[in-house]
Amino acid sequence: MSSIDKVKRWSRTLQWLTIFAMIATPIAFWIGALNIPLDQAIVDGLVHGITVTRNVTAGQLYGAIALSVISPIIFLFVLNDMRRLFASYRTGDILTKACANLIKRIGQGFLGLALMQFILQPVMTALLTMHNPPGKRSIAVSLNSEMIFFALSGGLIIVIGWAMREASNVASENRSFV
Amino acid sequence: MKDMQIIVRLDVMLALRKMKSRDLAQAIGITEQNLSLLKSGKVKGIRFETLAKICAVLECQPGDLLEAEQRAT
Secondary structure, eight states: OOOHHHHHHHHHHHHHHHHHHHHHHHHHHHHHHHHHHHHHHEEEEETTTTTOOSSSSSHHHHHHHHHHHHHHHHHHHHHHHHHHHHHHHTTTTOHHHHHHHHHHHHHHHHHHHHHHHHHHHHHHHHHTTTTSSSOOOOOOOOOOOHHHHHHHHHHHHHHHHHHHHHHHOOOOOOOBOO | OEEEEEEEEEHHHHHHTOHHHHHHHHHHHOOHHHHHHTTTTTTSSSOOHHHHHHHHHHHHHHHHEEEEEEEEO
């Protein structure tokens, strides 16, 4: 089996998996949102190790929920780009500018996921502890292995996207040879 | 340095050999569309492999097919 055939075959499977993930992710999110009661323990869990004020207002709560939705939305965009990439690969369009751009966007999405995790943590802690008594308010900044993994993967995929852009230029020039 | 361009004289050789484009395309294993693009010079380049096949079928030299000409200003 040639490499092109392998790409087409795997892309077909991966395209279906990404479609499944695109459907399952929001469903899982909504099931979780509807079934998990927003009690103090859950609110405390949004910002690990930080004591949230006992009287969280509805505004704070909805703000925290809205912030926690950002990462899944970015993830859905990344999945959609993956789906489009696999759809192109499936039809044999491999070394094209469109595919290179999609790879770059997937990388940017990964990088965005890492950055969002890094940015949202202090925003979330500030939001949920703003009504704490003085001295108990906090802004937590954290860096974990997941963020580093997403940032490095994102950087790697962006670089691969640029390399694929060059490859698509070479392929395009090669096509103009007989 | 003079501004030169490469002119493809494939149509001349085809006429001399009394051969149709379709037959040549079939003999060398490229599409008629690509051969037409080659004849009209609308390609960026020609692979040595293709050139060698054309030379073999038309019994000629690369110089019979390609010509360097000064570009009109």
